[in-house]
Amino acid sequence: xxxxxSESDPQAKSLGYVANASKxxxxxFTKFAAGQNCxxxxxxxxxxxxxxxxxxxxxxxxxxxxxxCSAYVKxx
Ligand code: SF4
Numbered sequence: 001x002x003x004x005x006s007e008s009d010p011q012a013k014s015l016g017y018v019a020n021a022s023k024x025x026x027x028x029f030t031k032f033a034a035g036q037n038c039x040x041x042x043x044x045x046x047x048x049x050x051x052x053x054x055x056x057x058x059x060x061x062x063x064x065x066x067x068x069c070s071a072y073v074k075x076x
Contacts, residue, residue: 004052005061012069015057021068029070039065042073 005012007019016029021037038044038055044063046053052062057071 001052002054002060002062005055005058005063005067009058009061011058015069015071017058017063017067017069019064019067021066024068031070032068032072036068036072036074037065038063038067038069038072040075041068042075043071044075 004019005017007013007017016025018024024032026032039046043055043057044053044065045055046062046065051065053065055063057069063069
């Protein structure tokens, strides 16, 4: 499997990615709402029930299903 995105990755930092959505910077990213995480983001490509999966924002890496970043788009 592809490696996990590191929170210290420059792109992860600029997008405010965190592996645990509850750690999202809510002061900086005021659009964050409780309950949002990668597993219910329309960009998440992991299988249902997976703990991690690909995301086109972070090509070649995997994001945590429980993660979050400011590119979040609610799954329709
Ligand atoms: Fe997670 Fe969506 Fe951000 Fe990708 S775009 S890291 S799936 S919140």
